Amino acid sequence: MTVLTDTWRWLTDPAHWSGENGVWHRLAEHLQLTVVCLALSCLIALPIALLLGHLGRGGALAVNLANVGRAVPTFAVLVLLLLSPIGGAGAWPTIVALVLFAIPPLLTNAYVGMRGVDRDVVRAARGMGMTGRQLLLAVEIPLALPLVLAGVRIAAVQLVATATLAALAGGGGLGRIITAGFNLASTPQVVAGAVLVAVFALLVEGLFELGGRLGRRRPWEPA
Template sequence: MAAGNIVTDTWEWLADGANWSGPGGVWERLGEHVFLTVACLALACAIALPLALWLGHIGRGGALAVNLSNIGRAVPTFAVLVLLGLTPLGRHGDWPTVIALVLFAVPPLLTNAYVGMREADRGVVEAARGMGMSGPQLLWRTELPLAYPLIMTGVRSAAVQVVATVTLAALPGGGGLGRVITAGFRTYDTPQVVAGALLVAALALAVEGVLVLADRLLDPMRRRRRALRAAPAAPPTQSATEPTEGAVP
Protein backbone atom coordinates (compact mmCIF):
# COMPACT_ATOMS: atom_id res chain seq x y z
CA MET A 1 0.00 0.00 0.00
CA ALA A 2 1.41 3.40 -0.95
CA ALA A 3 2.29 5.85 1.80
CA GLY A 4 -0.14 8.43 0.43
CA ASN A 5 -2.97 5.91 0.53
CA ILE A 6 -2.13 4.95 4.12
CA VAL A 7 -2.28 8.58 5.24
CA THR A 8 -5.57 9.17 3.44
CA ASP A 9 -7.13 5.93 4.65
CA THR A 10 -5.97 6.55 8.22
CA TRP A 11 -7.56 10.00 8.18
CA GLU A 12 -10.79 8.52 6.82
CA TRP A 13 -10.78 5.89 9.57
CA LEU A 14 -10.31 8.55 12.25
CA ALA A 15 -13.01 10.76 10.69
CA ASP A 16 -15.55 7.94 10.62
CA GLY A 17 -17.89 8.44 13.58
CA ALA A 18 -18.83 4.75 13.55
CA ASN A 19 -15.30 3.91 14.75
CA TRP A 20 -15.66 6.15 17.78
CA SER A 21 -19.05 5.23 19.19
CA GLY A 22 -20.64 2.01 20.42
CA PRO A 23 -19.12 -1.00 22.19
CA GLY A 24 -15.46 -1.31 21.36
CA GLY A 25 -15.34 2.18 19.87
CA VAL A 26 -12.46 4.60 20.33
CA TRP A 27 -14.16 6.49 23.17
CA GLU A 28 -14.68 3.31 25.16
CA ARG A 29 -11.10 2.16 24.55
CA LEU A 30 -9.79 5.61 25.40
CA GLY A 31 -11.68 5.54 28.71
CA GLU A 32 -10.19 2.13 29.52
CA HIS A 33 -6.72 3.38 28.61
CA VAL A 34 -6.99 6.48 30.78
CA PHE A 35 -8.41 4.49 33.71
CA LEU A 36 -5.57 1.96 33.60
CA THR A 37 -2.98 4.74 33.29
CA VAL A 38 -4.32 6.75 36.22
CA ALA A 39 -4.81 3.68 38.44
CA CYS A 40 -1.33 2.28 37.77
CA LEU A 41 0.40 5.63 38.12
CA ALA A 42 -1.43 6.41 41.38
CA LEU A 43 -0.50 3.02 42.88
CA ALA A 44 3.11 3.36 41.75
CA CYS A 45 3.34 6.85 43.28
CA ALA A 46 1.80 5.61 46.53
CA ILE A 47 4.47 2.89 46.72
CA ALA A 48 7.57 4.64 45.39
CA LEU A 49 7.35 8.25 46.54
CA PRO A 50 6.94 7.79 50.32
CA LEU A 51 9.74 5.21 50.32
CA ALA A 52 12.06 7.41 48.24
CA LEU A 53 11.36 10.54 50.30
CA TRP A 54 12.01 8.74 53.56
CA LEU A 55 15.20 7.03 52.35
CA GLY A 56 16.43 10.31 50.88
CA HIS A 57 15.70 12.09 54.16
CA ILE A 58 17.56 9.63 56.38
CA GLY A 59 20.30 9.05 53.76
CA ARG A 60 20.49 5.30 54.31
CA GLY A 61 19.41 2.35 52.18
CA GLY A 62 18.42 4.46 49.21
CA ALA A 63 21.20 3.32 46.89
CA LEU A 64 20.23 -0.32 47.41
CA ALA A 65 16.55 0.41 46.79
CA VAL A 66 17.34 2.37 43.61
CA ASN A 67 19.61 -0.38 42.28
CA LEU A 68 17.00 -3.06 42.98
CA SER A 69 14.32 -1.02 41.23
CA ASN A 70 16.59 -0.45 38.24
CA ILE A 71 17.19 -4.19 37.99
CA GLY A 72 13.43 -4.52 37.62
CA ARG A 73 13.63 -2.45 34.44
CA ALA A 74 15.49 -5.30 32.76
CA VAL A 75 12.45 -7.58 33.11
CA PRO A 76 10.19 -7.21 30.04
CA THR A 77 6.79 -5.88 31.03
CA PHE A 78 5.04 -8.14 28.54
CA ALA A 79 6.72 -11.20 30.06
CA VAL A 80 5.50 -10.19 33.53
CA LEU A 81 2.04 -9.57 32.09
CA VAL A 82 1.88 -13.01 30.49
CA LEU A 83 3.19 -14.78 33.59
CA LEU A 84 0.70 -13.02 35.84
CA GLY A 85 -2.05 -13.90 33.39
CA LEU A 86 -1.21 -17.59 33.85
CA THR A 87 -1.59 -17.35 37.62
CA PRO A 88 -4.94 -17.26 39.47
CA LEU A 89 -4.74 -13.45 39.17
CA GLY A 90 -5.49 -13.91 35.47
CA ARG A 91 -9.11 -14.63 36.39
CA HIS A 92 -9.51 -11.26 38.10
CA GLY A 93 -9.91 -8.80 35.25
CA ASP A 94 -7.22 -6.17 34.84
CA TRP A 95 -5.19 -7.04 37.95
CA PRO A 96 -2.33 -8.69 36.00
CA THR A 97 -2.07 -5.56 33.85
CA VAL A 98 -2.19 -3.25 36.86
CA ILE A 99 0.51 -5.16 38.77
CA ALA A 100 2.82 -5.38 35.73
CA LEU A 101 2.48 -1.67 34.97
CA VAL A 102 2.96 -0.64 38.61
CA LEU A 103 6.20 -2.64 38.69
CA PHE A 104 7.20 -0.90 35.46
CA ALA A 105 6.42 2.61 36.77
CA VAL A 106 8.09 2.33 40.19
CA PRO A 107 11.80 2.58 39.09
CA PRO A 108 11.72 6.07 37.52
CA LEU A 109 9.59 7.40 40.38
CA LEU A 110 11.83 5.92 43.06
CA THR A 111 15.10 6.91 41.38
CA ASN A 112 14.18 10.51 40.63
CA ALA A 113 12.63 11.18 44.03
CA TYR A 114 15.58 9.71 45.91
CA VAL A 115 18.17 11.55 43.81
CA GLY A 116 16.20 14.78 44.20
CA MET A 117 16.20 14.43 47.98
CA ARG A 118 19.93 13.65 48.17
CA GLU A 119 20.87 16.48 45.80
CA ALA A 120 18.94 19.11 47.72
CA ASP A 121 21.21 22.01 48.67
CA ARG A 122 22.86 20.76 51.87
CA GLY A 123 23.64 24.31 52.97
CA VAL A 124 19.93 25.17 52.94
CA VAL A 125 19.07 21.91 54.71
CA GLU A 126 21.66 22.48 57.44
CA ALA A 127 20.50 26.07 57.88
CA ALA A 128 16.93 24.85 58.35
CA ARG A 129 18.11 22.26 60.85
CA GLY A 130 20.05 24.95 62.70
CA MET A 131 16.85 27.00 62.96
CA GLY A 132 15.37 24.19 65.05
CA MET A 133 13.20 22.40 62.49
CA SER A 134 12.18 18.88 63.44
CA GLY A 135 12.73 15.93 61.10
CA PRO A 136 9.24 16.02 59.56
CA GLN A 137 9.39 19.81 59.21
CA LEU A 138 12.77 19.56 57.51
CA LEU A 139 11.39 16.94 55.10
CA TRP A 140 8.18 18.74 54.14
CA ARG A 141 9.24 22.39 54.30
CA THR A 142 12.82 22.26 53.01
CA GLU A 143 13.91 19.02 51.34
CA LEU A 144 10.68 18.27 49.48
CA PRO A 145 10.40 21.74 47.84
CA LEU A 146 14.04 21.51 46.76
CA ALA A 147 13.55 18.00 45.35
CA TYR A 148 10.23 18.84 43.68
CA PRO A 149 11.59 19.43 40.12
CA LEU A 150 13.25 16.00 39.94
CA ILE A 151 10.24 14.32 41.55
CA MET A 152 7.91 15.76 38.91
CA THR A 153 10.35 14.77 36.16
CA GLY A 154 10.07 11.19 37.40
CA VAL A 155 6.27 11.41 37.51
CA ARG A 156 6.10 12.71 33.94
CA SER A 157 8.51 10.05 32.70
CA ALA A 158 6.59 7.26 34.43
CA ALA A 159 3.22 8.57 33.17
CA VAL A 160 4.31 8.68 29.52
CA GLN A 161 5.88 5.22 29.79
CA VAL A 162 2.71 3.80 31.33
CA VAL A 163 0.52 5.35 28.60
CA ALA A 164 2.65 3.67 25.97
CA THR A 165 2.89 0.34 27.80
CA VAL A 166 -0.83 0.03 28.59
CA THR A 167 -1.13 -0.79 24.89
CA LEU A 168 0.35 -4.23 25.70
CA ALA A 169 -2.67 -5.00 27.87
CA ALA A 170 -4.62 -5.75 24.69
CA LEU A 171 -2.43 -8.73 23.79
CA PRO A 172 -3.69 -10.98 26.63
CA GLY A 173 -7.22 -9.60 26.16
CA GLY A 174 -7.19 -6.44 28.29
CA GLY A 175 -8.69 -3.09 27.43
CA GLY A 176 -7.30 0.17 26.18
CA LEU A 177 -6.36 1.65 22.83
CA GLY A 178 -4.19 -1.38 22.17
CA ARG A 179 -7.41 -3.21 21.26
CA VAL A 180 -7.77 -0.87 18.28
CA ILE A 181 -4.30 -1.84 17.10
CA THR A 182 -4.69 -5.59 17.65
CA ALA A 183 -8.07 -5.56 15.90
CA GLY A 184 -6.38 -3.92 12.91
CA PHE A 185 -3.68 -6.59 12.88
CA ARG A 186 -6.26 -9.38 12.94
CA THR A 187 -8.13 -7.96 9.95
CA TYR A 188 -5.01 -6.76 8.09
CA ASP A 189 -6.38 -3.22 8.33
CA THR A 190 -3.23 -1.09 8.16
CA PRO A 191 -5.04 2.29 8.48
CA GLN A 192 -6.67 1.09 11.70
CA VAL A 193 -3.29 0.02 13.09
CA VAL A 194 -1.77 3.40 12.23
CA ALA A 195 -4.79 5.20 13.65
CA GLY A 196 -4.48 3.30 16.94
CA ALA A 197 -0.79 4.14 17.17
CA LEU A 198 -1.53 7.82 16.52
CA LEU A 199 -4.18 7.83 19.23
CA VAL A 200 -1.74 6.38 21.76
CA ALA A 201 0.90 8.95 20.79
CA ALA A 202 -1.63 11.79 21.06
CA LEU A 203 -2.72 10.59 24.50
CA ALA A 204 0.91 10.42 25.67
CA LEU A 205 1.49 14.01 24.51
CA ALA A 206 -1.73 15.15 26.21
CA VAL A 207 -0.71 13.51 29.49
CA GLU A 208 2.72 15.12 29.26
CA GLY A 209 1.12 18.53 28.68
CA VAL A 210 -1.27 18.15 31.62
CA LEU A 211 1.57 17.15 33.95
CA VAL A 212 3.76 20.05 32.79
CA LEU A 213 0.90 22.42 33.61
CA ALA A 214 0.36 20.73 36.98
CA ASP A 215 4.08 20.97 37.64
CA ARG A 216 4.00 24.75 37.19
CA LEU A 217 0.85 25.23 39.25
CA LEU A 218 1.91 23.03 42.16
CA ASP A 219 5.56 24.07 42.35
CA PRO A 220 6.10 25.06 46.03
CA MET A 221 8.89 27.45 45.01
CA ARG A 222 6.65 29.28 42.51
CA ARG A 223 5.32 31.84 44.98
CA ARG A 224 8.76 32.53 46.35
CA ARG A 225 10.19 33.16 42.88
CA ARG A 226 7.23 35.40 42.03
CA ALA A 227 7.73 37.35 45.25
CA LEU A 228 11.41 37.82 44.50
CA ARG A 229 10.63 39.09 40.99
CA ALA A 230 8.03 41.49 42.36
CA ALA A 231 10.28 42.86 45.10
CA PRO A 232 11.72 46.33 44.29
CA ALA A 233 15.39 46.38 43.50
CA ALA A 234 17.66 47.84 46.17
CA PRO A 235 18.95 51.35 45.34
CA PRO A 236 22.56 51.35 44.16
CA THR A 237 25.07 52.29 46.83
CA GLN A 238 27.37 55.25 46.24
CA SER A 239 30.81 54.26 45.20
CA ALA A 240 33.58 55.13 47.63
CA THR A 241 35.61 56.65 44.79
CA GLU A 242 32.86 59.12 43.79
CA PRO A 243 33.03 62.51 45.50
CA THR A 244 30.07 63.40 47.70
CA GLU A 245 28.11 66.57 47.13
CA GLY A 246 29.93 69.55 48.49
CA ALA A 247 33.19 67.73 48.92
CA VAL A 248 36.40 69.50 47.94
CA PRO A 249 38.17 67.65 45.16
Protein backbone atom coordinates in the same frame (compact mmCIF):
# COMPACT_ATOMS: atom_id res chain seq x y z
CA MET B 1 0.26 7.25 0.74
CA THR B 2 -2.62 4.77 0.47
CA VAL B 3 -2.13 3.61 4.06
CA LEU B 4 -2.02 7.18 5.33
CA THR B 5 -5.14 8.08 3.36
CA ASP B 6 -7.01 5.02 4.61
CA THR B 7 -5.86 5.73 8.17
CA TRP B 8 -7.19 9.28 7.93
CA ARG B 9 -10.50 7.95 6.62
CA TRP B 10 -10.68 5.51 9.53
CA LEU B 11 -9.99 8.26 12.05
CA THR B 12 -12.54 10.65 10.55
CA ASP B 13 -15.31 8.05 10.33
CA PRO B 14 -17.85 8.90 13.09
CA ALA B 15 -18.82 5.22 13.33
CA HIS B 16 -15.39 4.41 14.77
CA TRP B 17 -15.75 6.92 17.61
CA SER B 18 -19.04 5.84 19.15
CA GLY B 19 -20.26 2.70 20.84
CA GLU B 20 -18.63 0.22 23.20
CA ASN B 21 -15.76 -0.41 20.79
CA GLY B 22 -15.43 3.20 19.73
CA VAL B 23 -12.46 5.46 20.27
CA TRP B 24 -14.04 7.53 23.04
CA HIS B 25 -14.91 4.45 25.10
CA ARG B 26 -11.48 2.91 24.58
CA LEU B 27 -9.83 6.24 25.43
CA ALA B 28 -11.76 6.41 28.71
CA GLU B 29 -10.64 2.86 29.55
CA HIS B 30 -7.05 3.74 28.70
CA LEU B 31 -7.16 6.85 30.86
CA GLN B 32 -8.68 4.97 33.79
CA LEU B 33 -6.04 2.25 33.62
CA THR B 34 -3.25 4.83 33.42
CA VAL B 35 -4.55 6.82 36.39
CA VAL B 36 -5.01 3.72 38.56
CA CYS B 37 -1.53 2.38 37.79
CA LEU B 38 0.10 5.77 38.27
CA ALA B 39 -1.65 6.28 41.63
CA LEU B 40 -0.62 2.84 42.88
CA SER B 41 2.95 3.35 41.69
CA CYS B 42 3.18 6.71 43.47
CA LEU B 43 1.76 5.23 46.68
CA ILE B 44 4.42 2.52 46.62
CA ALA B 45 7.49 4.34 45.31
CA LEU B 46 7.30 7.90 46.60
CA PRO B 47 7.05 7.24 50.37
CA ILE B 48 10.02 4.84 50.17
CA ALA B 49 12.12 7.21 48.06
CA LEU B 50 11.34 10.27 50.17
CA LEU B 51 12.08 8.47 53.42
CA LEU B 52 15.33 6.93 52.16
CA GLY B 53 16.36 10.26 50.67
CA HIS B 54 15.69 11.95 54.00
CA LEU B 55 17.64 9.34 55.96
CA GLY B 56 20.42 9.08 53.39
CA ARG B 57 20.69 5.33 53.88
CA GLY B 58 19.68 2.40 51.71
CA GLY B 59 18.60 4.58 48.82
CA ALA B 60 21.34 3.55 46.42
CA LEU B 61 20.40 -0.12 46.83
CA ALA B 62 16.71 0.64 46.31
CA VAL B 63 17.42 2.70 43.20
CA ASN B 64 19.69 0.02 41.75
CA LEU B 65 17.07 -2.66 42.36
CA ALA B 66 14.45 -0.46 40.73
CA ASN B 67 16.70 0.10 37.72
CA VAL B 68 17.15 -3.66 37.36
CA GLY B 69 13.38 -3.78 36.93
CA ARG B 70 13.73 -1.60 33.84
CA ALA B 71 15.69 -4.35 32.15
CA VAL B 72 12.79 -6.79 32.49
CA PRO B 73 10.28 -6.27 29.64
CA THR B 74 6.78 -5.41 30.82
CA PHE B 75 5.37 -7.84 28.27
CA ALA B 76 7.39 -10.68 29.82
CA VAL B 77 6.09 -9.80 33.28
CA LEU B 78 2.54 -9.70 31.95
CA VAL B 79 2.88 -13.11 30.31
CA LEU B 80 4.28 -14.65 33.50
CA LEU B 81 1.42 -13.19 35.53
CA LEU B 82 -1.14 -14.48 33.03
CA LEU B 83 0.34 -17.97 33.22
CA SER B 84 0.66 -17.99 37.00
CA PRO B 85 -1.99 -19.68 39.18
CA ILE B 86 -3.04 -16.30 40.62
CA GLY B 87 -3.15 -14.64 37.22
CA GLY B 88 -5.61 -15.14 34.44
CA ALA B 89 -7.38 -12.75 32.11
CA GLY B 90 -8.57 -9.46 33.49
CA ALA B 91 -7.23 -6.19 34.81
CA TRP B 92 -5.02 -7.27 37.71
CA PRO B 93 -2.15 -8.90 35.76
CA THR B 94 -1.93 -5.77 33.62
CA ILE B 95 -2.10 -3.44 36.61
CA VAL B 96 0.65 -5.33 38.46
CA ALA B 97 2.91 -5.35 35.38
CA LEU B 98 2.38 -1.65 34.70
CA VAL B 99 2.90 -0.67 38.34
CA LEU B 100 6.21 -2.54 38.40
CA PHE B 101 7.13 -0.75 35.18
CA ALA B 102 6.32 2.71 36.56
CA ILE B 103 8.10 2.38 39.91
CA PRO B 104 11.74 2.84 38.71
CA PRO B 105 11.46 6.43 37.37
CA LEU B 106 9.37 7.47 40.37
CA LEU B 107 11.77 5.95 42.88
CA THR B 108 14.92 7.17 41.15
CA ASN B 109 13.83 10.76 40.58
CA ALA B 110 12.38 11.21 44.05
CA TYR B 111 15.47 9.80 45.76
CA VAL B 112 17.88 11.84 43.62
CA GLY B 113 15.77 14.94 44.25
CA MET B 114 15.90 14.42 48.01
CA ARG B 115 19.65 13.82 48.05
CA GLY B 116 20.16 16.84 45.80
CA VAL B 117 18.74 19.25 48.35
CA ASP B 118 21.42 21.72 49.46
CA ARG B 119 23.00 20.30 52.61
CA ASP B 120 23.67 23.81 53.91
CA VAL B 121 19.93 24.48 53.85
CA VAL B 122 19.30 21.22 55.70
CA ARG B 123 21.90 22.02 58.35
CA ALA B 124 20.48 25.52 58.77
CA ALA B 125 16.99 24.09 59.26
CA ARG B 126 18.29 21.65 61.87
CA GLY B 127 20.08 24.53 63.59
CA MET B 128 16.76 26.36 63.82
CA GLY B 129 15.42 23.46 65.85
CA MET B 130 13.34 21.72 63.20
CA THR B 131 12.46 18.11 63.89
CA GLY B 132 13.06 15.42 61.29
CA ARG B 133 9.39 15.45 60.29
CA GLN B 134 9.35 19.25 59.94
CA LEU B 135 12.56 19.15 57.94
CA LEU B 136 11.15 16.52 55.60
CA LEU B 137 7.79 18.22 55.01
CA ALA B 138 8.78 21.88 55.06
CA VAL B 139 12.25 21.90 53.53
CA GLU B 140 13.36 18.75 51.72
CA ILE B 141 10.18 17.74 49.88
CA PRO B 142 9.42 21.27 48.57
CA LEU B 143 12.99 21.64 47.28
CA ALA B 144 12.97 18.15 45.75
CA LEU B 145 9.51 18.60 44.22
CA PRO B 146 10.65 19.51 40.66
CA LEU B 147 12.54 16.22 40.29
CA VAL B 148 9.75 14.27 41.98
CA LEU B 149 7.20 15.69 39.52
CA ALA B 150 9.57 14.96 36.63
CA GLY B 151 9.54 11.31 37.70
CA VAL B 152 5.74 11.35 37.84
CA ARG B 153 5.60 12.86 34.34
CA ILE B 154 7.98 10.23 32.93
CA ALA B 155 6.02 7.43 34.57
CA ALA B 156 2.70 8.79 33.29
CA VAL B 157 3.86 9.04 29.69
CA GLN B 158 5.42 5.57 29.83
CA LEU B 159 2.21 4.15 31.25
CA VAL B 160 0.11 5.69 28.48
CA ALA B 161 2.34 4.07 25.87
CA THR B 162 2.62 0.70 27.62
CA ALA B 163 -1.02 0.38 28.72
CA THR B 164 -1.79 -0.86 25.21
CA LEU B 165 -0.62 -4.26 26.52
CA ALA B 166 -3.88 -4.47 28.47
CA ALA B 167 -5.56 -5.67 25.28
CA LEU B 168 -3.41 -8.81 25.33
CA ALA B 169 -4.86 -9.75 28.72
CA GLY B 170 -8.44 -9.15 27.67
CA GLY B 171 -8.53 -5.62 29.08
CA GLY B 172 -9.69 -2.43 27.46
CA GLY B 173 -7.95 0.68 26.26
CA LEU B 174 -6.68 1.91 22.94
CA GLY B 175 -4.72 -1.30 22.51
CA ARG B 176 -7.99 -3.04 21.65
CA ILE B 177 -8.20 -0.93 18.51
CA ILE B 178 -4.74 -2.14 17.47
CA THR B 179 -5.40 -5.81 18.25
CA ALA B 180 -8.75 -5.65 16.47
CA GLY B 181 -6.96 -4.22 13.46
CA PHE B 182 -4.54 -7.14 13.45
CA ASN B 183 -7.42 -9.61 13.74
CA LEU B 184 -9.16 -7.95 10.81
CA ALA B 185 -5.91 -7.61 8.83
CA SER B 186 -6.70 -3.90 8.66
CA THR B 187 -3.45 -1.96 8.45
CA PRO B 188 -5.23 1.45 8.57
CA GLN B 189 -6.91 0.49 11.86
CA VAL B 190 -3.59 -0.66 13.34
CA VAL B 191 -1.91 2.58 12.32
CA ALA B 192 -4.88 4.61 13.57
CA GLY B 193 -4.64 2.92 16.97
CA ALA B 194 -0.92 3.62 17.16
CA VAL B 195 -1.51 7.27 16.22
CA LEU B 196 -4.15 7.63 18.92
CA VAL B 197 -1.79 6.24 21.56
CA ALA B 198 1.01 8.54 20.42
CA VAL B 199 -1.24 11.61 20.46
CA PHE B 200 -2.56 10.68 23.91
CA ALA B 201 0.99 10.33 25.24
CA LEU B 202 1.94 13.72 23.79
CA LEU B 203 -1.13 15.32 25.36
CA VAL B 204 -0.22 13.89 28.77
CA GLU B 205 3.34 15.15 28.34
CA GLY B 206 2.03 18.58 27.40
CA LEU B 207 -0.36 18.74 30.35
CA PHE B 208 2.40 17.91 32.82
CA GLU B 209 4.68 20.48 31.20
CA LEU B 210 1.95 23.12 31.38
CA GLY B 211 1.22 22.22 34.99
CA GLY B 212 4.91 22.48 35.85
CA ARG B 213 5.17 25.94 34.27
CA LEU B 214 2.08 27.19 36.08
CA GLY B 215 3.42 25.77 39.33
CA ARG B 216 6.72 27.60 38.90
CA ARG B 217 5.05 30.89 37.96
CA ARG B 218 4.85 33.56 40.62
CA PRO B 219 1.37 35.02 41.29
CA TRP B 220 2.45 38.40 39.96
CA GLU B 221 3.96 37.02 36.74
CA PRO B 222 1.87 36.92 33.55
CA ALA B 223 0.76 33.50 32.30
